[in-house]
Amino acid sequence: MALPAARKMSSGMSAGESIYLVEMLKGLALTMTHIIKNIFDQDRFRTVEYPDVRKSMTERYRGAHRLLLRPDGKVKCVACMCCPTICPAKCITIIAGEDPNDAAEKFPVEFDIDMLRCIFCGFCVEACPKDAIRMDTRIYEINAYTRQAMVHNKTYMVNLMDGLKPPAEEFYRANPDNAPAGFAGDEPAVPVGQPFVNLAAGAEASGAGRAR
Amino acid sequence: MTFDDVLPYLVALGRCVFAVVFVMQILPLLIWAERKGAAYIQDRPGPNRAHVMGIRAAGLVHTLNDVVKLIMKEDIVPGHVEKRYWAAAPVIAMSVALCTFIVVPFGDNFMGYQLKVSDIDGGLLFVLAATGMGVYGVMLAGWASNNKFSLLGGLRASAQMVSYELSMGLSAVVVFLIAGSVSLSAIAEMQAGAIWNWTVFTPMGFIAFVLFWTAAFAETNRTPFDLPEGEAELVGGYHTEYSSLRFALFFMAEYANMIVASSVTATLFFGGYNLPFVTPAQLREHADWVLMAAALAAPTFVYFAYEANKRKQRPFYQALPAGDARLKEPMVFVGLWLGAAVAHVGIGIAGALGLASKLSLNFISFGYLESTAVFGPDLVTAIVGITVLAAKILFGCWFFIWVRWTVPRFRYDQLMDLGWKRMLPLALGNVMFAAIWVAFFPTGLISTLFGSK
Ligand code: SF4
Numbered sequence: 043m044a045l046p047a048a049r050k051m052s053s054g055m056s057a058g059e060s061i062y063l064v065e066m067l068k069g070l071a072l073t074m075t076h077i078i079k080n081i082f083d084q085d086r087f088r089t090v091e092y093p094d095v096r097k098s099m100t101e102r103y104r105g106a107h108r109l110l111l112r113p114d115g116k117v118k119c120v121a122c123m124c125c126p127t128i129c130p131a132k133c134i135t136i137i138a139g140e141d142p143n144d145a146a147e148k149f150p151v152e153f154d155i156d157m158l159r160c161i162f163c164g165f166c167v168e169a170c171p172k173d174a175i176r177m178d179t180r181i182y183e184i185n186a187y188t189r190q191a192m193v194h195n196k197t198y199m200v201n202l203m204d205g206l207k208p209p210a211e212e213f214y215r216a217n218p219d220n221a222p223a224g225f226a227g228d229e230p231a232v233p234v235g236q237p238f239v240n241l242a243a244g245a246e247a248s249g250a251g252r253a254r
Numbered sequence: 255m256t257f258d259d260v261l262p263y264l265v266a267l268g269r270c271v272f273a274v275v276f277v278m279q280i281l282p283l284l285i286w287a288e289r290k291g292a293a294y295i296q297d298r299p300g301p302n303r304a305h306v307m308g309i310r311a312a313g314l315v316h317t318l319n320d321v322v323k324l325i326m327k328e329d330i331v332p333g334h335v336e337k338r339y340w341a342a343a344p345v346i347a348m349s350v351a352l353c354t355f356i357v358v359p360f361g362d363n364f365m366g367y368q369l370k371v372s373d374i375d376g377g378l379l380f381v382l383a384a385t386g387m388g389v390y391g392v393m394l395a396g397w398a399s400n401n402k403f404s405l406l407g408g409l410r411a412s413a414q415m416v417s418y419e420l421s422m423g424l425s426a427v428v429v430f431l432i433a434g435s436v437s438l439s440a441i442a443e444m445q446a447g448a449i450w451n452w453t454v455f456t457p458m459g460f461i462a463f464v465l466f467w468t469a470a471f472a473e474t475n476r477t478p479f480d481l482p483e484g485e486a487e488l489v490g491g492y493h494t495e496y497s498s499l500r501f502a503l504f505f506m507a508e509y510a511n512m513i514v515a516s517s518v519t520a521t522l523f524f525g526g527y528n529l530p531f532v533t534p535a536q537l538r539e540h541a542d543w544v545l546m547a548a549a550l551a552a553p554t555f556v557y558f559a560y561e562a563n564k565r566k567q568r569p570f571y572q573a574l575p576a577g578d579a580r581l582k583e584p585m586v587f588v589g590l591w592l593g594a595a596v597a598h599v600g601i602g603i604a605g606a607l608g609l610a611s612k613l614s615l616n617f618i619s620f621g622y623l624e625s626t627a628v629f630g631p632d633l634v635t636a637i638v639g640i641t642v643l644a645a646k647i648l649f650g651c652w653f654f655i656w657v658r659w660t661v662p663r664f665r666y667d668q669l670m671d672l673g674w675k676r677m678l679p680l681a682l683g684n685v686m687f688a689a690i691w692v693a694f695f696p697t698g699l700i701s702t703l704f705g706s707k
């Protein structure tokens with residue numbers, strides 16, 4: 043029986059390519075163009091030299107959560123429990139309290155988010171009927187030395203934007219068409235950093251927010 | 255015992271120290287070039303964070319950090335290795351790499367002393383023998399590690415070196431045929447003068463060069479032939495079990511091998527220490543002109559200073575907080591480059607004053623020393639020779655790095671196919687071609703046809 047004709051092992055290379063040399067020179071030319079361009083224009087690099095230069099995140103970037111205040115300085119949150127309910131990571135813990143002097147009557151005595159469990163899905167922001175919680179801080183360096191400190195509490199989240207510009211608010215004010223339904227452009231800006239009114243005694247002491 | 259009795263030993267010691275220091279000084283530069291070159295090819299800035307008082311020197315400081323890191327690391331001796339051979343392997347790898355360097359001439363004779371460590375008659379044969387020894391380091395490491403991946407790495411290394419040594423040797427034979435000598439000094443001398451005296455500019459010399467250079471990649475275990483340490487399939491290959499300074503020795507041996515391969519290639523094919531169109535004799539005669547020519551480099555340094563000054567405008571420096579030590583870095587470099595420019599102008603002025611042709615021990619000691627032998631021209635020739643050879647070596651090493659970051663690794667069968675089925679027949683044919691060529695044009699094509707030398 044005749045043996046089947048030996049099949050040539052094809053490496054998929056043409057005759058020219060199988061000599062390697064020409065293709066090699068082409069490759070070398072390509073890499074050298076990169077080197078020369080990069081030597082003469084160092085700003086071509088996409089590398090962000092991180093601790094010295096920081097990347098600015100987009101408007102829609104979901105960073106650390108912050109809690110918003112009403113014009114009277116109280117937290118907007120009415121402790122409706124929508125966000126802990128929708129949170130897929132089950133990382134929001136709210137202890138509701140009653141405030142008979144306030145029209146809203148209900149407020150969060152404690153509002154903790156365990157940032158170690160948060161998956162930054164943004165559902166809490168979507169779910170909130172009061173626009174009380176937002177993730178527009180663009181803060182992406184969420185870190186601490188202990189697990190305890192990774193739980194952001196109410197004080198911390200209210201004061202998060204101290205000294206930082208709330209970028210999204212400015213953006214919405216400049217582009218009211220893009221603003222979410224609850225956003226009132228003419229609403230007087232809450233002076234950031236103003237201590238929120240602490241109605242439940244001891245609520246503030248329950249978890250010391252990290253100093254930034 | 256007089257000074258003259260001791261002198262030969264001192265000279266020998268000086269040559270050895272020079273050869274080792276020469277290699278060891280280029281080494282850190284190469285490691286830096288490897289990182290920076292890789293980074294620039296891949297469009298990233300590369301090492302640039304380590305700094306000494308704000309001076310980062312484009313990442314050169316990282317090499318210092320490496321040394322400290324490698325010395326401080328724990329030297330782990332795994333329990334399962336053959337200790338004696340395991341410990342000997344990196345030493346063999348490094349010392350073989352260094353001792354190959356001893357037959358390479360650095361320049362024309364300096365006051366009658368040859369500028370190379372040893373004048374072995376074998377010359378190039380010694381190089382081939384010593385690089386052949388180099389495989390023992392790798393093989394011993396692979397075998398003594400008592401680990402199947404390391405063993406595979408060692409096996410691959412030996413198979414690869416055996417296959418490529420043949421083509422390497424046959425390409426070297428072509429150079430012997432052209433030069434009529436195996437001494438590297440004779441080969442370098444033969445290539446002095448016009449650029450077409452360089453072996454690479456003869457047809458068989460060019461083919462020999464391509465083969466030799468390809469084989470050099472295999473001999474030094476560099477990409478695309480770095481199968482012995484193919485990390486994708488062999489963990490780290492033969493040096494998997496090594497850490498700390500033992501690993502550093504292997505690492506340095508690789509670079510030392512690159513330097514040796516480049517220096518041998520430069521000497522065999524690219525005229526060694528010779529400048530094109532200028533013979534050492536002419537350099538000696540016009541030593542003052544050479545010094546004056548050094549001043550021509552000054553504008554380049556001024557341009558570097560200008561570029562360094564422009565770097566202050568980069569967003570990186572703009573973003574640094576006031577008082578950051580790195581802010582003063584561009585100005586330091588402006589100062590250094592301007593200093594270099596001034597120094598070169600100074601050398602030029604010295605040349606214009608004719609200092610090079612007057613330099614003797616008597617002259618520099620204002621007449622206290624008796625010796626009136628003028629060593630200026632020889633010194634200039636030696637420095638030019640060493641600089642030219644160093645430039646050629648650095649380009650060769652850069653080529654190794656450049657290729658590494660351009661092409662992927664060969665497959666093992668491709669490697670063997672290339673070595674045995676293509677390079678070996680080509681090298682054999684090339685030797686025959688060279689023999690016939692040399693028989694017809696004994697002093698080279700151009701010289702034979704046009705009678706010029
Ligand atoms: S972002 Fe998602 S996971 Fe994080 S707290 Fe909000 S709902 Fe929970």
Ligand code: SF4
Nearest residue numbers: 119120122123125170
């Ligand atoms: S959904 Fe809004 S209002 Fe309701 S508990 Fe969460 S933050 Fe408060």
